[in-house]
Amino acid sequence: MNSKKTSLTYDPSMFFNSGAAKKESKYVIDCASKQDEGPIHCVAIAGDKFKWESTVILVSDNVNSTRSRSCGSNRPPVITHHTATVVALQGTSLILPCVATGKPRPYITWETSDGNVIANHLFNPRFKVLGTGDLLIDALEWEDMNEYTCVAKSHLGEDRVSTFVYPAQ
Template sequence: MYLAFLVAAAALVCGAASSNVNRHMKLLDVDNRIQSNSISRVPPRRSITFTKRPPAKLVHRPGSTVELTCEAIAAPAPSVHWFRNDVPVYEYDKESNEILDSNPTSLARVSSTLLLSRAEETAKYTCLVVSGSKTARRSSVVFNIDGGTDLSERSKLAPLSPRVLVWYKVFVDVMGSNVALPCRVRGHPRPHIIWRDHYGNDVKSDPRMKVLRSGELVISNLSWTDMGEFSCTATNMFGSAEITTFLYPAKPSDTSD
């Protein structure tokens, strides 16, 4: 069932590449010792593991920006949803609600950040992580010290340099799969997004790859040659932001275990 957990190395993988893979696999709590023509079995995850969670309580002072971040590891690759007093967060922060179709054979470490730039009344914000039929949540109570609000349309359109809010730090799936790597960005004016492969080339040069308006990179028919760091760069007139996702194509199992 969990074919993506059969992490395999291709023949003649050099020592430097092996070290690079092992370094990234540690982000998934995976001990992946790559050897030529070897296959290491990675036990399937039975639960969602938080690697970073928002504080239980914090204060939002007028004129400041509060950042709430959730990071989690799960299989299938998890998605993150934010709630304010149990109501989904949409409007200007809708880009921080990551909704992706995830293959059951995938494994990933996801990072999602909610930016609170306007001082609102005290509220509970919840990070909900979903992985297949599994869910986990962590909440943070954000106190507004003066009770003031600024909900004007103008405040939503204030100049803002790009911030990447949702991405996978590491993503594993079976070769031959169609995968989607998120790069959800907030900024005003709307940032321009460019994805580059592990050679530094614009992915648009590969017919198997497509960048959606949402910022997601869709890769068809995942192959071993796709292994490596993919970078997403978001740019507008006020600055730029970049993240990287390490993509690992796994070899399907030849056994029934």
């Protein structure tokens, strides 16, 4: 078993400050090997409450031999952090995270449920796709209730996740 310790910190305050949200994440191990096997723990902390879940990572010999041939080469996009559902107060600013990995680095765009691409200030001046790939919605309005889809794309493929936004009073 590998004794290396990996700590991933995901600070929700960086993304959301007025309401409630359901966040989803994936833990991606590129070029996994037998050395990556062992227990992995996920700890969620909210105020004075916490939840702890554990699982064990196992790497099969078939995966290991296939991966070793392609390790370090190009990989299709995978979205690793996003918010599935957000209830936020009208009038507040909201950032919807979309963090993706891949090689080459994927290009991130956002779409509405009817397929409209959110291009900065062409779609709506209150909406902005940040350099990180996150979507900023300034001064949230009732009319902003929608499902927003983050698309991470490269020549190797694409990954999509959706966030439902509910503006509360």
